[in-house]
Amino acid sequence: MIEFQNVTKIFTLGKRKVEAVKEVSITVEKGDIYGIIGFSGAGKSTLLRLVNMLERPTEGSVHIQGIDVGKLSAKQLRERRRNIGMIFQNFNLFQSRTVAGNIAYPLKLAGTSKSSVNKRVTELLQFVGLSDKAKDYPDQLSGGQKQRVGIARALATSPDILICDEATSALDPNTTSDILKLLKRVNRDLGITILLITHEMGVIQSICNKVAVMEEGKVIESGNVFDTFTNPSHETTKRFIRSVQQELPSEKVLKEWTEAGGGNLYRVLFKGERATDPILSSTTRKHNIDFNIVYGSVRELQEKLFGNLIVSFEGDEQQVQLVIHELETIVDMEEVYTHGG
Numbered sequence: 001m002i003e004f005q006n007v008t009k010i011f012t013l014g015k016r017k018v019e020a021v022k023e024v025s026i027t028v029e030k031g032d033i034y035g036i037i038g039f040s041g042a043g044k045s046t047l048l049r050l051v052n053m054l055e056r057p058t059e060g061s062v063h064i065q066g067i068d069v070g071k072l073s074a075k076q077l078r079e080r081r082r083n084i085g086m087i088f089q090n091f092n093l094f095q096s097r098t099v100a101g102n103i104a105y106p107l108k109l110a111g112t113s114k115s116s117v118n119k120r121v122t123e124l125l126q127f128v129g130l131s132d133k134a135k136d137y138p139d140q141l142s143g144g145q146k147q148r149v150g151i152a153r154a155l156a157t158s159p160d161i162l163i164c165d166e167a168t169s170a171l172d173p174n175t176t177s178d179i180l181k182l183l184k185r186v187n188r189d190l191g192i193t194i195l196l197i198t199h200e201m202g203v204i205q206s207i208c209n210k211v212a213v214m215e216e217g218k219v220i221e222s223g224n225v226f227d228t229f230t231n232p233s234h235e236t237t238k239r240f241i242r243s244v245q246q247e248l249p250s251e252k253v254l255k256e257w258t259e260a261g262g263g264n265l266y267r268v269l270f271k272g273e274r275a276t277d278p279i280l281s282s283t284t285r286k287h288n289i290d291f292n293i294v295y296g297s298v299r300e301l302q303e304k305l306f307g308n309l310i311v312s313f314e315g316d317e318q319q320v321q322l323v324i325h326e327l328e329t330i331v332d333m334e335e336v337y338t339h340g341g
Protein backbone atom coordinates (compact mmCIF):
# COMPACT_ATOMS: atom_id res chain seq x y z
CA MET A 1 0.00 0.00 0.00
CA ILE A 2 2.79 2.40 1.01
CA GLU A 3 6.29 1.33 0.10
CA PHE A 4 9.46 3.20 0.99
CA GLN A 5 12.32 1.92 -1.12
CA ASN A 6 15.71 2.98 0.17
CA VAL A 7 14.48 6.53 0.83
CA THR A 8 16.90 9.28 1.80
CA LYS A 9 15.84 12.89 2.38
CA ILE A 10 18.52 15.54 2.71
CA PHE A 11 17.72 19.17 3.58
CA THR A 12 20.30 21.76 2.59
CA LEU A 13 20.61 24.72 4.93
CA GLY A 14 23.18 27.04 3.37
CA LYS A 15 26.35 24.94 3.41
CA ARG A 16 24.99 22.49 5.94
CA LYS A 17 23.25 19.31 4.92
CA VAL A 18 20.75 17.60 7.23
CA GLU A 19 20.07 13.96 6.47
CA ALA A 20 16.57 13.78 7.99
CA VAL A 21 15.77 10.30 6.59
CA LYS A 22 18.46 7.77 5.72
CA GLU A 23 18.01 4.73 3.49
CA VAL A 24 14.59 3.81 4.85
CA SER A 25 12.85 0.75 3.40
CA ILE A 26 9.52 -0.20 4.97
CA THR A 27 6.24 -1.49 3.61
CA VAL A 28 2.83 -0.63 5.01
CA GLU A 29 0.32 -3.27 3.90
CA LYS A 30 -3.37 -2.65 3.28
CA GLY A 31 -5.24 -2.88 6.60
CA ASP A 32 -2.20 -2.18 8.79
CA ILE A 33 -2.09 0.22 11.69
CA TYR A 34 1.58 0.99 11.23
CA GLY A 35 3.30 2.98 13.97
CA ILE A 36 6.56 4.87 13.58
CA ILE A 37 8.16 5.68 16.90
CA GLY A 38 11.24 7.73 17.68
CA PHE A 39 12.56 10.51 19.86
CA SER A 40 12.40 14.12 18.74
CA GLY A 41 14.41 14.75 15.59
CA ALA A 42 14.47 11.08 14.55
CA GLY A 43 12.93 11.88 11.17
CA LYS A 44 9.32 10.80 11.72
CA SER A 45 7.62 13.97 10.44
CA THR A 46 9.81 14.02 7.37
CA LEU A 47 8.76 10.45 6.63
CA LEU A 48 5.08 11.48 6.85
CA ARG A 49 5.68 14.47 4.61
CA LEU A 50 7.11 12.08 2.04
CA VAL A 51 3.89 10.05 2.16
CA ASN A 52 1.55 12.98 1.78
CA MET A 53 3.86 14.23 -0.94
CA LEU A 54 4.81 17.52 0.68
CA GLU A 55 8.45 16.47 0.26
CA ARG A 56 10.15 14.48 -2.46
CA PRO A 57 12.87 11.94 -1.66
CA THR A 58 16.45 12.96 -2.40
CA GLU A 59 17.13 9.31 -3.19
CA GLY A 60 14.94 6.23 -3.43
CA SER A 61 11.21 6.17 -4.01
CA VAL A 62 7.85 6.16 -2.27
CA HIS A 63 5.13 4.07 -3.92
CA ILE A 64 1.53 4.50 -2.82
CA GLN A 65 -0.87 1.88 -4.15
CA GLY A 66 1.76 0.94 -6.70
CA ILE A 67 2.32 4.49 -7.98
CA ASP A 68 5.70 6.19 -7.65
CA VAL A 69 4.53 9.49 -6.14
CA GLY A 70 7.80 11.18 -7.00
CA LYS A 71 6.86 10.97 -10.68
CA LEU A 72 3.42 12.61 -10.44
CA SER A 73 2.61 16.06 -11.82
CA ALA A 74 1.29 18.78 -9.47
CA LYS A 75 -2.28 18.11 -10.66
CA GLN A 76 -1.95 14.36 -10.20
CA LEU A 77 -0.51 14.96 -6.73
CA ARG A 78 -3.54 17.02 -5.72
CA GLU A 79 -5.83 14.24 -6.86
CA ARG A 80 -3.84 11.53 -5.04
CA ARG A 81 -3.79 13.59 -1.83
CA ARG A 82 -7.58 13.35 -1.62
CA ASN A 83 -7.07 9.67 -1.03
CA ILE A 84 -5.04 10.37 2.10
CA GLY A 85 -6.67 11.79 5.22
CA MET A 86 -4.56 13.44 7.87
CA ILE A 87 -4.99 14.32 11.54
CA PHE A 88 -2.69 16.46 13.67
CA GLN A 89 -1.52 16.89 17.24
CA ASN A 90 -3.07 20.37 17.44
CA PHE A 91 -6.17 19.38 15.45
CA ASN A 92 -5.78 22.23 12.88
CA LEU A 93 -9.49 23.03 12.84
CA PHE A 94 -10.94 26.21 11.34
CA GLN A 95 -11.97 28.26 14.38
CA SER A 96 -14.44 30.34 12.38
CA ARG A 97 -16.33 27.31 11.07
CA THR A 98 -18.76 25.11 13.01
CA VAL A 99 -18.06 21.44 13.60
CA ALA A 100 -20.27 20.58 10.59
CA GLY A 101 -18.53 23.31 8.56
CA ASN A 102 -15.09 21.85 9.34
CA ILE A 103 -16.16 18.36 8.30
CA ALA A 104 -17.86 19.67 5.15
CA TYR A 105 -14.80 21.68 4.05
CA PRO A 106 -12.89 18.99 2.08
CA LEU A 107 -16.13 17.88 0.42
CA LYS A 108 -16.89 21.43 -0.75
CA LEU A 109 -13.33 21.71 -2.07
CA ALA A 110 -13.94 18.51 -4.04
CA GLY A 111 -17.09 20.05 -5.56
CA THR A 112 -19.56 17.70 -3.85
CA SER A 113 -23.26 18.67 -4.13
CA LYS A 114 -24.89 20.32 -1.12
CA SER A 115 -27.27 17.42 -0.39
CA SER A 116 -24.43 14.87 -0.57
CA VAL A 117 -22.32 17.05 1.74
CA ASN A 118 -25.12 17.23 4.31
CA LYS A 119 -25.71 13.49 4.17
CA ARG A 120 -22.01 12.69 4.55
CA VAL A 121 -21.52 15.16 7.42
CA THR A 122 -24.48 13.65 9.32
CA GLU A 123 -23.02 10.15 8.78
CA LEU A 124 -19.55 11.21 9.97
CA LEU A 125 -20.87 13.08 13.03
CA GLN A 126 -22.64 9.92 14.03
CA PHE A 127 -19.54 7.77 13.43
CA VAL A 128 -17.38 9.92 15.70
CA GLY A 129 -20.15 10.39 18.32
CA LEU A 130 -20.68 14.14 17.91
CA SER A 131 -24.16 14.35 16.37
CA ASP A 132 -25.23 16.87 19.03
CA LYS A 133 -22.28 19.19 18.35
CA ALA A 134 -22.84 19.98 14.66
CA LYS A 135 -23.49 23.67 15.26
CA ASP A 136 -20.80 24.22 17.93
CA TYR A 137 -17.52 26.01 17.21
CA PRO A 138 -14.13 24.37 17.94
CA ASP A 139 -13.44 26.57 20.99
CA GLN A 140 -16.58 25.16 22.63
CA LEU A 141 -15.15 21.62 22.46
CA SER A 142 -12.75 19.59 24.61
CA GLY A 143 -9.46 18.35 23.13
CA GLY A 144 -10.87 14.87 22.58
CA GLN A 145 -13.94 16.28 20.82
CA LYS A 146 -11.72 18.47 18.62
CA GLN A 147 -9.73 15.41 17.58
CA ARG A 148 -13.00 13.59 16.77
CA VAL A 149 -13.87 16.48 14.45
CA GLY A 150 -10.37 16.21 12.98
CA ILE A 151 -10.93 12.51 12.32
CA ALA A 152 -14.38 13.10 10.78
CA ARG A 153 -12.93 15.79 8.51
CA ALA A 154 -10.05 13.50 7.47
CA LEU A 155 -12.56 10.76 6.60
CA ALA A 156 -14.91 13.06 4.66
CA THR A 157 -13.59 12.23 1.18
CA SER A 158 -13.48 8.48 2.01
CA PRO A 159 -9.70 8.05 1.85
CA ASP A 160 -7.95 4.67 1.80
CA ILE A 161 -5.14 5.90 4.04
CA LEU A 162 -5.22 7.92 7.26
CA ILE A 163 -2.04 9.58 8.47
CA CYS A 164 -1.85 10.54 12.14
CA ASP A 165 0.79 13.03 13.27
CA GLU A 166 1.12 12.65 17.07
CA ALA A 167 -2.69 12.59 17.17
CA THR A 168 -3.01 11.91 20.89
CA SER A 169 0.06 13.74 22.23
CA ALA A 170 -1.98 16.75 23.40
CA LEU A 171 -4.61 14.62 25.16
CA ASP A 172 -4.92 13.20 28.68
CA PRO A 173 -4.68 9.39 29.15
CA ASN A 174 -8.45 8.72 29.23
CA THR A 175 -9.13 10.84 26.16
CA THR A 176 -6.13 9.24 24.42
CA SER A 177 -7.65 5.84 25.04
CA ASP A 178 -11.02 6.95 23.55
CA ILE A 179 -9.36 8.41 20.46
CA LEU A 180 -7.25 5.28 19.98
CA LYS A 181 -10.42 3.15 20.17
CA LEU A 182 -11.99 5.39 17.51
CA LEU A 183 -8.92 4.99 15.28
CA LYS A 184 -9.17 1.23 15.70
CA ARG A 185 -12.81 1.42 14.50
CA VAL A 186 -11.71 3.54 11.53
CA ASN A 187 -9.27 0.78 10.63
CA ARG A 188 -11.50 -2.23 11.33
CA ASP A 189 -14.96 -0.99 10.29
CA LEU A 190 -13.99 1.26 7.37
CA GLY A 191 -10.98 -0.76 6.19
CA ILE A 192 -8.71 2.29 6.26
CA THR A 193 -4.95 1.74 6.48
CA ILE A 194 -3.40 3.89 9.19
CA LEU A 195 0.14 5.23 9.35
CA LEU A 196 0.93 7.07 12.57
CA ILE A 197 3.91 8.69 14.18
CA THR A 198 4.33 8.96 17.90
CA HIS A 199 6.90 9.18 20.67
CA GLU A 200 4.66 7.16 22.99
CA MET A 201 5.11 3.42 23.12
CA GLY A 202 1.65 3.14 24.76
CA VAL A 203 0.07 4.19 21.45
CA ILE A 204 1.98 1.49 19.56
CA GLN A 205 1.11 -1.08 22.21
CA SER A 206 -2.60 -0.35 22.16
CA ILE A 207 -3.47 -0.12 18.48
CA CYS A 208 -0.63 -0.89 16.06
CA ASN A 209 0.02 -4.25 14.45
CA LYS A 210 3.37 -3.14 12.95
CA VAL A 211 6.05 -0.82 14.23
CA ALA A 212 9.22 0.84 12.95
CA VAL A 213 11.64 2.41 15.41
CA MET A 214 13.53 5.43 14.05
CA GLU A 215 16.75 6.96 15.28
CA GLU A 216 18.84 9.63 13.56
CA GLY A 217 16.91 9.23 10.30
CA LYS A 218 17.27 5.45 10.17
CA VAL A 219 14.80 2.67 10.84
CA ILE A 220 16.73 0.64 13.39
CA GLU A 221 14.10 -2.02 13.96
CA SER A 222 10.79 -2.87 12.33
CA GLY A 223 8.19 -5.62 12.26
CA ASN A 224 5.20 -7.08 13.93
CA VAL A 225 4.36 -5.37 17.27
CA PHE A 226 4.07 -8.64 19.23
CA ASP A 227 7.48 -9.89 18.07
CA THR A 228 9.12 -6.50 18.63
CA PHE A 229 7.73 -6.18 22.16
CA THR A 230 8.55 -9.72 23.17
CA ASN A 231 11.96 -9.84 21.52
CA PRO A 232 13.41 -6.35 20.91
CA SER A 233 16.91 -6.31 19.49
CA HIS A 234 17.96 -2.66 19.66
CA GLU A 235 18.70 -0.73 22.88
CA THR A 236 16.45 2.21 21.83
CA THR A 237 13.54 -0.18 21.26
CA LYS A 238 14.16 -1.67 24.71
CA ARG A 239 14.07 1.85 26.19
CA PHE A 240 10.71 2.54 24.57
CA ILE A 241 9.33 -0.77 25.82
CA ARG A 242 10.58 -0.06 29.35
CA SER A 243 8.57 3.18 29.24
CA VAL A 244 5.35 1.16 29.16
CA GLN A 245 6.36 -1.86 31.23
CA GLN A 246 8.72 -1.60 34.12
CA GLU A 247 10.87 -4.72 33.88
CA LEU A 248 12.01 -5.09 37.46
CA PRO A 249 10.80 -4.02 40.89
CA SER A 250 12.32 -0.78 42.14
CA GLU A 251 15.65 -0.75 44.03
CA LYS A 252 13.73 -0.15 47.27
CA VAL A 253 11.59 -3.24 46.82
CA LEU A 254 14.64 -5.33 45.85
CA LYS A 255 16.41 -4.17 49.01
CA GLU A 256 13.43 -5.14 51.12
CA TRP A 257 13.33 -8.47 49.32
CA THR A 258 16.97 -9.16 50.23
CA GLU A 259 16.49 -8.03 53.83
CA ALA A 260 13.53 -10.37 54.19
CA GLY A 261 15.77 -13.24 53.10
CA GLY A 262 14.35 -13.59 49.57
CA GLY A 263 16.25 -15.72 47.04
CA ASN A 264 17.40 -15.23 43.44
CA LEU A 265 14.89 -13.74 41.04
CA TYR A 266 14.20 -14.99 37.52
CA ARG A 267 12.32 -13.41 34.66
CA VAL A 268 9.98 -15.81 32.92
CA LEU A 269 8.45 -14.69 29.62
CA PHE A 270 5.29 -16.35 28.37
CA LYS A 271 4.32 -15.58 24.81
CA GLY A 272 1.08 -16.24 22.94
CA GLU A 273 -0.44 -19.66 23.64
CA ARG A 274 2.20 -20.40 26.33
CA ALA A 275 0.75 -17.58 28.43
CA THR A 276 -2.33 -19.65 29.25
CA ASP A 277 -0.48 -22.92 30.07
CA PRO A 278 0.06 -23.62 33.79
CA ILE A 279 3.77 -24.22 33.10
CA LEU A 280 5.13 -22.71 36.31
CA SER A 281 2.82 -24.61 38.63
CA SER A 282 3.09 -27.95 36.81
CA THR A 283 6.92 -27.85 36.65
CA THR A 284 7.43 -26.79 40.26
CA ARG A 285 4.83 -29.25 41.57
CA LYS A 286 6.65 -32.12 39.84
CA HIS A 287 9.83 -31.26 41.77
CA ASN A 288 8.07 -30.38 45.02
CA ILE A 289 9.25 -26.78 44.81
CA ASP A 290 7.33 -23.61 45.71
CA PHE A 291 7.35 -20.57 43.47
CA ASN A 292 6.61 -17.02 44.37
CA ILE A 293 5.57 -14.38 41.84
CA VAL A 294 7.29 -11.25 43.10
CA TYR A 295 6.46 -8.85 40.30
CA GLY A 296 5.22 -8.70 36.73
CA SER A 297 2.27 -8.50 34.43
CA VAL A 298 0.30 -10.39 31.85
CA ARG A 299 -0.89 -8.11 29.10
CA GLU A 300 -2.65 -8.38 25.78
CA LEU A 301 -0.77 -7.41 22.66
CA GLN A 302 -2.40 -7.81 19.27
CA GLU A 303 -4.97 -10.14 20.82
CA LYS A 304 -2.27 -12.45 22.21
CA LEU A 305 -1.23 -12.76 25.82
CA PHE A 306 2.28 -11.81 26.89
CA GLY A 307 3.41 -12.54 30.43
CA ASN A 308 6.51 -11.03 32.00
CA LEU A 309 6.85 -12.45 35.49
CA ILE A 310 9.61 -12.11 38.06
CA VAL A 311 9.61 -15.23 40.24
CA SER A 312 11.65 -16.93 42.95
CA PHE A 313 11.80 -20.61 43.81
CA GLU A 314 11.93 -22.13 47.25
CA GLY A 315 12.84 -25.67 48.26
CA ASP A 316 15.65 -28.18 47.85
CA GLU A 317 18.42 -26.42 45.90
CA GLN A 318 19.09 -29.36 43.58
CA GLN A 319 15.40 -29.60 42.70
CA VAL A 320 15.29 -25.81 42.14
CA GLN A 321 18.11 -26.15 39.61
CA LEU A 322 16.21 -28.95 37.85
CA VAL A 323 13.07 -26.74 37.69
CA ILE A 324 15.07 -23.84 36.23
CA HIS A 325 16.71 -26.13 33.70
CA GLU A 326 13.37 -27.61 32.68
CA LEU A 327 11.67 -24.21 32.39
CA GLU A 328 14.52 -22.89 30.23
CA THR A 329 13.69 -25.51 27.62
CA ILE A 330 10.02 -24.39 27.47
CA VAL A 331 9.95 -20.60 27.96
CA ASP A 332 12.33 -17.63 27.77
CA MET A 333 13.96 -17.32 31.13
CA GLU A 334 16.87 -15.47 32.70
CA GLU A 335 18.24 -14.76 36.14
CA VAL A 336 17.70 -11.06 36.83
CA TYR A 337 18.68 -10.70 40.46
CA THR A 338 21.12 -12.73 42.53
CA HIS A 339 20.59 -12.73 46.25
CA GLY A 340 23.53 -10.95 47.83
CA GLY A 341 25.03 -10.46 44.35
Ligand SMILES: Nc1ncnc2c1ncn2[C@@H]1O[C@H](COP(=O)(O)OP(=O)(O)OP(=O)(O)O)[C@@H](O)[C@H]1O
Binding pocket: 011, 012, 013, 018, 019, 020, 038, 039, 040, 041, 042, 043, 044, 045, 046, 047
Ligand atom coordinates in the same frame (compact mmCIF):
# COMPACT_ATOMS: atom_id res chain seq x y z
N1 LIG B 1 12.49 21.65 6.22
C1 LIG B 1 13.59 21.33 6.89
N2 LIG B 1 14.76 21.98 6.69
C2 LIG B 1 15.87 21.63 7.35
N3 LIG B 1 15.94 20.64 8.26
C3 LIG B 1 14.84 19.96 8.52
C4 LIG B 1 13.59 20.26 7.86
N4 LIG B 1 12.66 19.42 8.33
C5 LIG B 1 13.27 18.61 9.24
N5 LIG B 1 14.58 18.93 9.36
C6 LIG B 1 15.58 18.28 10.23
O1 LIG B 1 15.50 16.88 10.00
C7 LIG B 1 15.65 16.15 11.21
C8 LIG B 1 14.43 15.26 11.41
O2 LIG B 1 13.32 16.09 11.69
P1 LIG B 1 11.83 15.56 11.83
O3 LIG B 1 10.96 16.73 12.13
O4 LIG B 1 11.49 14.72 10.67
O5 LIG B 1 11.95 14.64 13.14
P2 LIG B 1 10.82 14.10 14.11
O6 LIG B 1 11.21 12.72 14.50
O7 LIG B 1 9.49 14.27 13.48
O8 LIG B 1 10.95 15.07 15.35
P3 LIG B 1 9.79 15.82 16.18
O9 LIG B 1 9.06 14.73 16.93
O10 LIG B 1 10.55 16.72 17.08
O11 LIG B 1 8.95 16.54 15.18
C9 LIG B 1 15.87 17.17 12.30
O12 LIG B 1 17.26 17.32 12.50
C10 LIG B 1 15.27 18.45 11.71
O13 LIG B 1 15.90 19.59 12.25
